[in-house]
Amino acid sequence: MPTVAIPSLLRNLTSGEESITVPGTTIREVIDNLEDRYPGLKARLCEGDRIKPGIAIYVNGLLTRGSILERVDAEAEIHFLPAIGGGRSAPR
Amino acid sequence: MARKSHVQTTINGETVEFLCEPRQSLLEVLRDELHLTGAKEGCNNGNCGACSVILDGRLVNSCLVLGVETEGKSVETIEGLAAPDKLHPIQDAFLENAALQCGICTPGFIMSAKALLDQNPNPTEHEVRYWLAGNLCRCTGYDKIVRAVLDAAAAD
Amino acid sequence: MLENKDYKVIGTRPIRHDGVDKVTGRALYGADFHAAGLLHGRVLRSPHAHAKIIAIDTSRAEALPGVKAVVTAKDLPDAGDKVADLGEGAVNLKHLCDNILASDKVLYKGHAVAAVAATNPHVAEEACTLIDVEYEVLPPVLEVRQAMEPDAPLLHEHLRTTSLGETAAEPSNVASHIQHKLGDPEKGFAAADIIIEREFVTGTVHQGYIEPHNATAHYNADGQLTIWCSTQGAFTVREQVAEILQYPVSKIKVVPMEIGGGFGGKISVYIKPVAAMLAKKTGKPVKVLMNRAGVFEGTGPTPASFIRVKMGATKEGQLTAAQGYLAFEAGAYPGSPVGPGAMCIFAPYSIENVIIDGYDVVVNKPKTAPYRAPGAPNVAFGSETVLDEIAEKLGIDPLEIRLLNGAKAGDRRADGPVHPRIGFIETVEAAKAHPHYTAPNGKKHHGRGVASGYWFNIGLESSVTINVNSDGTINLIEGSTDIGGTRASIAMQAAEVLGIPAESVNPSVVDTNSVGYTAVTGGSRTTYATGYAAYEAAQDVKQQMIARAAKLWEVDEANVQFADGEFSSINGKEEQISFRDLCARLGETGGPVVGSGTVNPGGAGGAYATHVVDVAVDEETGKVDILRYTAVQDAGRAIHPSYVEGQIQGGAVQGIGWALNEEYIYNAEGEMTNASFLDYRMPTCLDLPMIDAVIVEVPNPGHPYGVRGVGEVPIVPPMAAIANAIYDAIGVRMRELPMSPDRVLKALGKI
Numbered sequence: 001m002p003t004v005a006i007p008s009l010l011r012n013l014t015s016g017e018e019s020i021t022v023p024g025t026t027i028r029e030v031i032d033n034l035e036d037r038y039p040g041l042k043a044r045l046c047e048g049d050r051i052k053p054g055i056a057i058y059v060n061g062l063l064t065r066g067s068i069l070e071r072v073d074a075e076a077e078i079h080f081l082p083a084i085g086g087g088r089s090a091p092r
Numbered sequence: 093m094a095r096k097s098h099v100q101t102t103i104n105g106e107t108v109e110f111l112c113e114p115r116q117s118l119l120e121v122l123r124d125e126l127h128l129t130g131a132k133e134g135c136n137n138g139n140c141g142a143c144s145v146i147l148d149g150r151l152v153n154s155c156l157v158l159g160v161e162t163e164g165k166s167v168e169t170i171e172g173l174a175a176p177d178k179l180h181p182i183q184d185a186f187l188e189n190a191a192l193q194c195g196i197c198t199p200g201f202i203m204s205a206k207a208l209l210d211q212n213p214n215p216t217e218h219e220v221r222y223w224l225a226g227n228l229c230r231c232t233g234y235d236k237i238v239r240a241v242l243d244a245a246a247a248d
Numbered sequence: 249m250l251e252n253k254d255y256k257v258i259g260t261r262p263i264r265h266d267g268v269d270k271v272t273g274r275a276l277y278g279a280d281f282h283a284a285g286l287l288h289g290r291v292l293r294s295p296h297a298h299a300k301i302i303a304i305d306t307s308r309a310e311a312l313p314g315v316k317a318v319v320t321a322k323d324l325p326d327a328g329d330k331v332a333d334l335g336e337g338a339v340n341l342k343h344l345c346d347n348i349l350a351s352d353k354v355l356y357k358g359h360a361v362a363a364v365a366a367t368n369p370h371v372a373e374e375a376c377t378l379i380d381v382e383y384e385v386l387p388p389v390l391e392v393r394q395a396m397e398p399d400a401p402l403l404h405e406h407l408r409t410t411s412l413g414e415t416a417a418e419p420s421n422v423a424s425h426i427q428h429k430l431g432d433p434e435k436g437f438a439a440a441d442i443i444i445e446r447e448f449v450t451g452t453v454h455q456g457y458i459e460p461h462n463a464t465a466h467y468n469a470d471g472q473l474t475i476w477c478s479t480q481g482a483f484t485v486r487e488q489v490a491e492i493l494q495y496p497v498s499k500i501k502v503v504p505m506e507i508g509g510g511f512g513g514k515i516s517v518y519i520k521p522v523a524a525m526l527a528k529k530t531g532k533p534v535k536v537l538m539n540r541a542g543v544f545e546g547t548g549p550t551p552a553s554f555i556r557v558k559m560g561a562t563k564e565g566q567l568t569a570a571q572g573y574l575a576f577e578a579g580a581y582p583g584s585p586v587g588p589g590a591m592c593i594f595a596p597y598s599i600e601n602v603i604i605d606g607y608d609v610v611v612n613k614p615k616t617a618p619y620r621a622p623g624a625p626n627v628a629f630g631s632e633t634v635l636d637e638i639a640e641k642l643g644i645d646p647l648e649i650r651l652l653n654g655a656k657a658g659d660r661r662a663d664g665p666v667h668p669r670i671g672f673i674e675t676v677e678a679a680k681a682h683p684h685y686t687a688p689n690g691k692k693h694h695g696r697g698v699a700s701g702y703w704f705n706i707g708l709e710s711s712v713t714i715n716v717n718s719d720g721t722i723n724l725i726e727g728s729t730d731i732g733g734t735r736a737s738i739a740m741q742a743a744e745v746l747g748i749p750a751e752s753v754n755p756s757v758v759d760t761n762s763v764g765y766t767a768v769t770g771g772s773r774t775t776y777a778t779g780y781a782a783y784e785a786a787q788d789v790k791q792q793m794i795a796r797a798a799k800l801w802e803v804d805e806a807n808v809q810f811a812d813g814e815f816s817s818i819n820g821k822e823e824q825i826s827f828r829d830l831c832a833r834l835g836e837t838g839g840p841v842v843g844s845g846t847v848n849p850g851g852a853g854g855a856y857a858t859h860v861v862d863v864a865v866d867e868e869t870g871k872v873d874i875l876r877y878t879a880v881q882d883a884g885r886a887i888h889p890s891y892v893e894g895q896i897q898g899g900a901v902q903g904i905g906w907a908l909n910e911e912y913i914y915n916a917e918g919e920m921t922n923a924s925f926l927d928y929r930m931p932t933c934l935d936l937p938m939i940d941a942v943i944v945e946v947p948n949p950g951h952p953y954g955v956r957g958v959g960e961v962p963i964v965p966p967m968a969a970i971a972n973a974i975y976d977a978i979g980v981r982m983r984e985l986p987m988s989p990d991r992v993l994k995a996l997g998k999i
Contacts (some may be wrong), residue, residue, distance in 0.1 A: 005664045006431035008603075009412040044413030052413060054424075061665040061851035062950075063707065079664040082412070082426045082587040130273020131279035135540040136460040139925035170273035183271040187263045190890035193339035193732035193898065195270035196277060196459040196508025205305075218975055225415065225934035228925060230456045230509050231732055232894055233901030237287060 104172025121159035130170035141227030150168035151207035170199035191240035276476035278462035290372035294354035297388035297918025322350035355580035358545025388918035423582030436569025436601025440560025465523035473998020481768030500721035512618030548617025581822030589623030602662035621960035632968030671882030671946030686996030695977025701964025705852035705957035711764025720828025727766030733891035745786035747813025772957020784845025851950020870989030884956030896941035903966025
């Protein structure tokens with residue numbers, strides 16, 4: 001199952017858990033399953049059906065396109081980090 | 093608006109006539125009236141050298157010279173440096189040394205370097221750095237520019 | 249995926265494709281654009297750092313002969329509370345619009361308030377002086393710690409601190425708080441034999457590109473808007489203008505002219521929407537040029553910052569814990585690069601216990617913009633001088649302590665992800681082995697310092713199209729602004745695939761109607777990502793050409809191979825044809841060949857640099873001279889080594905300027921008092937020695953040729969390296985930038 005690293009500012013919602021293993025084959029499924037276990041998490045990460053614009057998703061250390069549709073494999077390590085400004089400009 | 097003056101001058105060996113307002117700088121005249129846009133405006137107060145041209149053999153910031161002052165004088169700009177089928181040795185040296193990145197300061201540097209080599213064909217590194225200190229480059233750190241000018245001097 | 253073989257084109261130093269145009273003055277930059285019937289626009293800027301706009305009366309300006317239009321914020325569509333998603337995080341559209349033309353409040357001296365289009369630039373300037381603006385002046389907030397005080401004047405009454413999706417109840421100048429935490433910092437500091445905690449202050453610094461901002465806009469009668477301008481990204485101009493003017497992207501064409509430097513500063517738009525507004529109102533093409541003072545006062549510099557760094561180590565030099573507190577000035581609107589700063593601060597090292605807090609804070613200065621590795625130089629000034637102090641107190645060589653703690657593949661970064669293959673250790677080893685590091689360094693008031701730096705680099709979207717010509721050359725169409733030789737470095741990657749010389753590629757940077765979406769030239773991404781797209785496009789061409797050869801020889805495609813620019817048939821027929829000769833036979837084998845490649849790669853691979861500097865400090869005047877400078881950097885693979893060296897040298901010198909001279913100097917009213925190239929002192933060639941650029945190549949597994957971005961990381965180490973060298977020279981630790989003569993004398997107790 002994918003492993004999600006919980007950002008320090010969200011650990012109040014996970015009783016301090018830093019790393020959580022949840023089922024899911026896409027970021028959407030992973031977040032929904034996180035939400036089932038830790039209500040409130042999804043609202044911090046998503047706006048409706050999209051990742052909040054200020055948040056970047058890394059899978060296995062690689063920056064993804066930041067979409068909840070991103071597929072993840074069973075060994076994936078997922079990080080939610082502040083999106084980098086620095087001139088990024090992309091259609092979404 | 094002030095009335096325009098008629099000015100006759102020589103630019104890159106050709107006699108040129110133009111009309112300009114008394115307040116227009118040589119840089120404005122070159123760029124806006126004559127469409128010689130090789131001289132660039134970086135600061136418009138003589139601190140960056142991007143507008144360097146040679147006026148009667150002297151290196152000047154064209155933003156600090158009035159257009160009307162060029163009456164009867166001779167102006168050399170970057171556009172006049174290369175022969176139709178051959179670059180000037182300084183231009184070749186800039187290309188071979190990768191002495192430009194964005195290129196906005198390049199015409200000014202090349203004109204400054206020409207003015208230096210015209211009067212001192214074999215400058216030391218320090219002399220090159222001293223002479224080019226009126227030209228700002230923000231991309232290269234100057235290393236390759238200084239090498240290009242030294243190479244151009246050696247090639248001549 | 250990494251191709252490990254000998255290359256024919258990659259690693260060579262061809263003349264850049266746009267070189268002749270740029271040494272002959274023929275290359276056309278934004279300000280060089282001319283159109284018939286052109287009007288000239290100028291912008292009126294606020295004389296106050298913080299004030300309410302009570303009223304604007306444009307009637308006297310409009311009455312001036314030659315004036316064709318005046319615009320103010322009233323001419324912008326109502327932004328409401330819409331959030332513009334430009335991919336940079338949520339950008340409040342009102343903030344975006346207010347930075348173009350202030351509506352209710354001016355938030356910095358130089359803030360644009362109105363603009364004029366006239367038949368002549370001097371008339372436009374004169375008209376600006378005839379616009380009557382009534383202000384109610386407010387007290388300015390000019391420093392980040394002051395802005396964070398609970399009783400500080402508020403810039404935005406509705407701004408509330410967000411912390412990863414959570415918003416505070418009370419308004420504040422603190423726009424956001426971020427945090428990274430790894431391991432148990434308390435435990436880590438408890439295990440340390442030595443703990444050093446220091447505070448650092450860095451000044452506001454400008455990118456200092458030589459070419460001011462420019463834009464010419466024209467509306468056709470059918471509503472098509474065209475903008476000719478210098479920009480780091482034509483597509484981001486299109487997006488921003490579309491958002492600000494609430495106009496469809498399909499009706500906007502942005503034509504990128506040559507660009508005279510950017511370094512991150514030519515991504516945000518300033519006068520481009522203004523030119524469009526004036527063009528719409530007049531029906532004529534309008535060219536707006538900024539002057540140098542406008543560039544300093546009205547465009548984004550990089551933030552001033554306050555940084556506290558605490559690091560602990562065992563007596564053997566092993567780092568046990570690190571803590572960073574980063575408060576960055578965003579300028580007038582939220583959006584400082586505190587995020588990248590927090591990512592980079594301890595990234596050269598493998599430290600098990602880390603906590604980093606970052607704050608994005610608004611102040612009455614121009615909205616900051618990216619500047620070369622935004623955020624990283626600020627933080628490295630702190631962390632790299634604290635590490636130097638630890639090494640010195642423990643009696644360990646500063647490069648040794650970096651080798652001991654240096655991050656490697658598999659180590660976890662403080663912000664979470666694990667490092668891929670990186671080349672930090674290799675840069676330290678190369679610095680240690682360099683003759684500079686072992687040269688004598690004993691003269692009085694001479695000192696040597698070292699420092700390292702990290703920048704993560706980015707990937708993002710790039711598109712390339714290749715059209716094959718009948719003479720064996722290719723036309724390569726790209727959307728990446730060429731700011732420092734990337735036409736060459738991108739063309740060379742396509743040439744390598746097709747086995748043709750770099751000179752057989754004609755690269756063109758084209759407008760937004762003529763190429764697929766391409767993100768900005770920034771984030772050190774262009775040679776990496778657009779080069780990758782060129783590689784993919786060339787692979788596409790190669791496959792199509794294999795099909796043509798198969799058709800020519802009446803064999804199966806699987807029986808055609810391509811190597812070193814030659815197609816040959818295997819299994820049976822002995823046929824061979826060069827790429828060039830096959831190009832002549834496209835018509836008879838199926839018509840034109842067009843290849844395309846689009847990428848959005850995630851594996852940009854981090855870049856590391858380690859610098860060594862020797863300085864001389866004049867104890868009478870406080871002036872610091874750079875005597876020798878060596879900059880080592882992992883480039884992954886240097887496609888065109890000359891331009892890689894150029895990036896390293898240029899970045900190092902910008903860092904030298906930041907370290908020793910450059911800063912915005914403000915008076916109590918919040919007015920920048922040095923808004924010219926005379927008083928904002930950037931390095932000249934007389935201030936510098938040659939910069940020895942040393943390229944280390946640890947290929948990036950995230951690119952077919954191993955490319956890592958090179959543009960940004962060289963600006964990260966210089967400030968700390970120079971501070972450490974000054975300490976070595978005179979025994980004084982400098983913790984405020986710039987380390988200008990007055991500050992050196994103050995540190996020496998002489999003034």
